[in-house]
Amino acid sequence: MVSRVVLVLGDQLSPNLSALIEADKDTDLVVMAEVRAEATYAPHHPKKIAFLFAAMRKFAARLIREGWQVAYTRLDDPDNTHSIAGELARRADQHGANEVLMTEPGEWRLRDALSDPDSYKTPTKIIQLSDTRFVATQTEFDAWAEGRKQLRMEYFYRDMRRKTGLLMDGEKPVGGQWNFDHDNRKPAKGKDLFQEGPSRFAPDDTVNEVLDLVEREFPSNFGALRPFWFATDADQARQALDHFVDQRLETFGDYQDAMLQDDAFLSHAVLGLYINAGLLDPLEVCQAAEKAYENGKAPINAVEGFIRQIIGWREFVRGIYFREGPDYTRRNALNHQRKLPDMYWGGETRMACMAAAVSQTRSEAYAHHIQRLMVTGNFALLAGINPAEVHEWYLAVYADAYEWVEAPNVIGMSQFADGGVVGSKPYVSSGAYINRMSDYCKGCAYSVSAKTGEKACPFNVLYWHFLIRHRARFESNPRMGQMYRTWDKMDENRRETVLSDADTLLRNLSDNKPV
Secondary structure: OOOEEEEOOOOOOOOOOHHHHHOOOOOEEEEEEOOHHHHHOOOOOHHHHHHHHHHHHHHHHHHHHOOOEEEEEOOOOOOOOOOHHHHHHHHHHHHOOOEEEEEOOOOHHHHHHHOOHHHOOOOOEEEEEOOOOOOOOHHHHHHHHOOOOOOOHHHHHHHHHHHHOOOEEOOEEHHHOOOOHHHOOOOOOOHHHOOOOOOOOOOOHHHHHHHHHHHHHOOOOOOOOOOOOOOOOHHHHHHHHHHHHHHOHHHHOOOOOOEEOOEOOOOOOOOHHHHHHOOOOHHHHHHHHHHHHHOOOOOHHHHHHHHHHHHHHHHHHHHHHHHHOOOHHHOOOOOOOEOOOHHHHOOOOOOHHHHHHHHHHHHHOOOOHHHHHHHHHHHHHHHOEOHHHHHHHHHHHOOOOOHHHHHHHHHHHHOOOOOOOOOOOOOOOOHHHHHHHEOHHHHOOOEOOOOOOOOEOHHHHHHHHHHHHOHHHHOOOOOOHHHHHHHHHOOHHHHHHHHHHHHHHHHHHHOOOOO
């Protein structure tokens, strides 16, 4: 008999997980399970499923080597109940346990499901511990947010710098300023930026077994399963971190907003999936970058920008997600109702930027933040796509996507569906921004310089259509007033043509015609 069953989820693969810290190796049973409910609540990219199953199997093996009792359920186990609560109840019943110990899950869906004692049948007591793998507790975030008219990441980020001491010189920021983002907006320069990319790991026996399973069980999911090169244990993830710091951190800042047709990764770290699954500790990652700056191996703009993404933005959106509550993903402040176009799932499009972003996503289960925000997200917002469908797409297709981190980025920052909780204005742009930051437009069927007509870049006509249909909401926004003044100065015939062209494009989208 065991006294308790201890749950470890697929995004909790950390030896310092609060439930493992609290548990007793001699008397408690760790429960881990590959269940269909978690693999199918969204149509996940097969690379994401394979990454998590392989990483879970290796973490379970590590726990066993360290002396833990582990009950691990594989997806194809004939006794699998295919839900987390079902597997906890089954294991508790097998071993005579009457208590469940867990670290709180990272999303509302599982928190609610696993907080209900009736879900387990056998156990009589449920203990949920706080997830201590973040810099800020939810209590700290809520205290910071209380009474503020606007919740802006920049000010929260400064508090996280003070709390961690990262890039701090006493009470002052290293380099004399908190944020070096103005140095981090250089466009792509072409072939001279092409690099070897992130660390790649050949599949071992465990990974190959999982790849075969995923190929068999999820044959229709959007995305290419092979080749598969992700790290699947903590040692490999640390190698990936070291490789990034040594090889690409130096230029990460300069080109973090750049996009190239034939380079999916540029100087990006591609570490988010390892941090979010627990294979890397976020503070460890930040400290490695800080050390590179202190040793003269990376400039302040690169290191500060990288650290800001982790202890600033990542911590901020988690705070927003749990502060705003379980209905957050259903918000639709702009009342956008159009269906998600087929091109997001690889359907036909003449837009080179959309084709590139979606094709890369299908191949790699990855796109960097500007591709997500200013290409696929920007188009969805301008076209009035239902934000719930946009949210579900992002959750499904990216290997680093979990609802707590994905929803505020999409519902809040990308789609403005929360009405301004995350961002002070919608992130919309015409094609000029994409042209400036990428090489996509050179080979496009549309002309980025054309403002009207059949050749006009869809971003150009949709940009003005979005602004005009939401004029009552945004005209008084001090960051958007100039756009409306520009519109009002346009020739009336041109304005009518722009809106007419946009209406035609939107009808084509609604009719499921390719654009």
